Amino acid sequence: MVCCTVPTIDTPEFQKQAGVTCRHAVHGCAIHATRPDVCRGYFCGWRQMNIFGEDWRPDKSGVFAELETDIPEHLMSSIGISLMLIANPLKTIRQPWFVDFVAIGLSGSIPLFLSLPGPPGHKGAKVLLNTPELIRAATGPRGAVKTLLEKALKVLTGYEFSPYVMQHHGHDAGC
Numbered sequence: 001m002v003c004c005t006v007p008t009i010d011t012p013e014f015q016k017q018a019g020v021t022c023r024h025a026v027h028g029c030a031i032h033a034t035r036p037d038v039c040r041g042y043f044c045g046w047r048q049m050n051i052f053g054e055d056w057r058p059d060k061s062g063v064f065a066e067l068e069t070d071i072p073e074h075l076m077s078s079i080g081i082s083l084m085l086i087a088n089p090l091k092t093i094r095q096p097w098f099v100d101f102v103a104i105g106l107s108g109s110i111p112l113f114l115s116l117p118g119p120p121g122h123k124g125a126k127v128l129l130n131t132p133e134l135i136r137a138a139t140g141p142r143g144a145v146k147t148l149l150e151k152a153l154k155v156l157t158g159y160e161f162s163p164y165v166m167q168h169h170g171h172d173a174g175c
């Protein structure tokens with residue numbers, strides 16, 4: 001139920017700020033049978049893509065993966081993956097399984113983004129990982145990929161997170 005806390009939900013029928021746990025999230029969704037359409041139709045990357053094993057479950061891995069459609073034109077792909085670090089970012093990006101996933105994804109030309117959530121009510125930050133430096137590193141020893149991921153994380157942690165202005169009001173499910 002990481003998706004009941006991490007993302008912003010801003011639809012006419014239902015709103016919740018990023019980083020604020022929905023008040024219906026109590027040992028599962030307390031209104032599961034009547035939950036709003038936005039929840040009914042939402043699946044994070046871990047639920048949507050079979051490239052993620054059980055270990056990638058967001059609360060276990062510390063990675064909230066999502067499909068990303070805002071892809072720079074030069075990558076010639078309409079879809080990519082955002083890897084949002086939701087628990088101990090530095091520890092996560094140093095894990096061999098994480099470094100491997102990034103290296104394999106970059107070698108396969110999958111657009112990948114490293115992302116950090118902002119404080120509650122703020123937009124997150126993301127950086128594209130498909131840089132010439134990282135793509136080159138992905139073909140060699142994993143140590144170089146890890147070092148470049150640490151560099152990318154440093155960029156993200158220095159980011160000035162901007163507040164998200166809700167477009168809809170009246171059905172705020174934030175606690």
Ligand code: SF4
Pocket residue numbers: 001003004022023024025026028029030031032035036039173
């Ligand atoms: S209403 Fe939606 S966001 Fe709230 S607990 Fe249920 S599924 Fe999660």
